[in-house]
Amino acid sequence: MNSIPSKLQKKLADYNQAHLLTFWNELNDAEQQELDTQLKTIDFDQFVTLKAKSSEVTTKKVEPCATIPLDESNFDLGVRAIKNGEIGVLTVAGGQGTRLGWSGPKGTYPATPITGKSLFQVIAEQIVFASQKYNTTIPWYIMTSNQNDAITRAFLLDNNCFGLERTDIFLFTQGEVPAVDCDGNMLLATKSEVAMNPDGHGGVVAALQRSGGLEEMATRGIQHLSYVQIDNPLAQVIDPSFIGLHLSDRSSREASSKCVLKTDPDEKVGVFCTVNGNVEVVEYSDLPSEKATERGDNGALLYGGGSIALHLFSVEFLQQAAQRMQWHKANKKVSYVDVQTGEKIEPDSPNAFKYEKFVFDVLPFAKGTLVIETSREDEFAPIKNASGQDSSETSHLLQQNRAKRWLEAQGVEVSPQSTVEISPLTASCAMDLQEVNLPRAIGEDEIVAL
């Protein structure tokens, strides 16, 4: 057994966290080493800053945000950027997926209605299709977490990267931050381990910097990233119309986002607002209800642009955005070891604060941000829950409905009772189906995967 390294002891005392060493003398050498190593990786200065900060949106001047419709006016500009190899895809897949309750990483969850393709496969195949269609290379940057990185890598390799070159996939892990109790004390998850939580999808900006991802993009000539989350199989990963609008008017635009109209004022999605003159996504819980329900002369919600987590970011912009993002704190249940008794406590109610960053918090710092309204039916079918709303059941229905609309647009008679799936390798829009040998009709009991 080793005595507590004096430097470590002093450091923890300086930050009022000496209690983390309470059980040091009970630990074996390996456990002491583990705790020492972990404590060295924690950024205590950042921890002090994050304890002091939280979201202050309610004290800011919040106004409605202008949106424009997603149209094809700049489609060719978008295609040119894709063909020039300027576009990469950025996916955040480090989440814990607690609501879904799936045993593996969420990206391995079977998402499509007939063939059961995983969420990773749906994105990978869209990239494969676009790379072939535009005769280019589109690299894929995937953020994982310490918990799911190894299994995600194995899953992609076991599946031959779903047709992508291994060298065009760049995996990197997100950061972690300590959870703290109501008095600002970090908690011990075990006697030899501090309780940590992932730093949120907004951790992606710092993680890209840390991992060398941004440099890798620069060497490839990637200038813009299409950001998609792992759990929305309807997300158009490479959308020339969206990219074209983003690149229109001014070449220096640093971010653009898609939104959909909220179905009702109480829908639990973040809302695009103008806050102190900048585009910002305000969480539904932070938007005062008098604003959430306010309507314009035409009856539409004034704060109606719901965020569906689809963005375009300029790579250069992300290079300087990481340090500026705020922390959000949430009161959660965190199990811990009581330093008085040594007992493991599983709290019944929230006992600690977890700190996270949200990716949309880069938007206020971006120049020229466009918020572009797209159709919910075409682009939003998230899988968040095991059943009910935003589950695979609702997502399957929405995926099928879009597939049926695409087929009908090509003159196929489709029974509403049929079951249909269109592979991302077959088409990325209704027009692509012109190249496909289609049936004249799909009858009510038919199950058709194209």
Ligand code: UTP
């Ligand atoms: P969610 O906020 O829906 O979280 O993530 P989740 O972890 O998937 O699910 P719950 O809330 O635990 O049920 C939205 C997206 O952000 C990613 C997720 O992987 C998903 O793509 N994410 C979230 C991260 O990459 N890291 C995080 O720390 C949190």
